[in-house]
Amino acid sequence: MVELEDLPSVGEKTAEKLRDAGFADMMRLATATPKELSVKAEIGEGVAEKVIEAARKAENIDFETAYDVLERRKEVGHISVGSKGFNDLIAGGIETQAITEVFGEFGSGKSQISHELAVTVQLPVEQGGLDGECVFVDTENTFRPERIEQIANAFELPVDEVLQKIHVARAFNSAHQILMVDKINELIQSGTNVRLVIVDSLMAHFRAEYVGRESLAVRQQKLNQHLHSLQQIANTYNVAVFLTNQVQAKPDSFFGSPTKAIGGHVLGHASTYRIWLKKGLAGKRIARLVDSPHLPEGECVFKITSEGIVD
């Protein structure tokens, strides 16, 4: 295994800086940008470039054949949403190495699905989980351990153990939320088997902090950076990223849906799967897959119960 000290231009001191900034492993380094590395680790951009190039060599990141891509795709895991219909809609549950976004109006079930996934990711693979742990980035103070207790009980899982495997990070503003991703990298590098990262909700802080048209460009730039580092975690560590998002009214819409997801094209492009949640009659919810690289559009009906998400 290549150590940081084996890289060109990396002495003891630089290695320490790199470790402190969360770049302890080759893959993390190989997928960094020189700018990012130089800012976070406080090293010159020239050195950063060299270090990244060496890490890429060490990790053999170059062209890969379609065969390699397929092999990597075989590692993709799925996490059950709890309802069979919902799982079928997205070909077996939410995917690792991808970003899945759900959006919908208040009370449509976004946070409920987040809580469900925080538990189901811990199930064994045969039961729809990944035997893994979860990071829950909570931006609106919606995380409720009591809800986890109920869902864990429904799956007959030991509640205390389940709670121990959910790492809750309260993000106080968008800058804090962005920084949190570095912490997730550190957590994974320290050996925690994180297989799912939930951000509930992705846009709340961005939306509140950047008001007015003039700040939109900056907001989108920050958001892009945030999504990029989430995608990097997904790819580097074979993790599923699950984002919840709000909607805004489209008063000028005559056709189609009167609401749309916020976050603009930046988010639209970053999400591999986009699911629109709607409230139906008698407490039912409708999930509509609106964007996916290889699955057809479709819909399913599910229900939120005290035991969690069911058909």
Ligand SMILES: Nc1ncnc2c1ncn2[C@@H]1O[C@H](COP(=O)(O)OP(=O)(O)OP(=O)(O)O)[C@@H](O)[C@H]1O
């Ligand atoms: N223990 C429970 N048993 C049954 N249904 C529940 C339970 N807890 C919450 N719900 C249902 O979930 C709904 C709330 O869903 P959720 O909190 O996921 O909404 P959301 O889409 O995240 O909304 P917001 O944008 O306001 O955060 C409630 O309206 C309620 O119908």
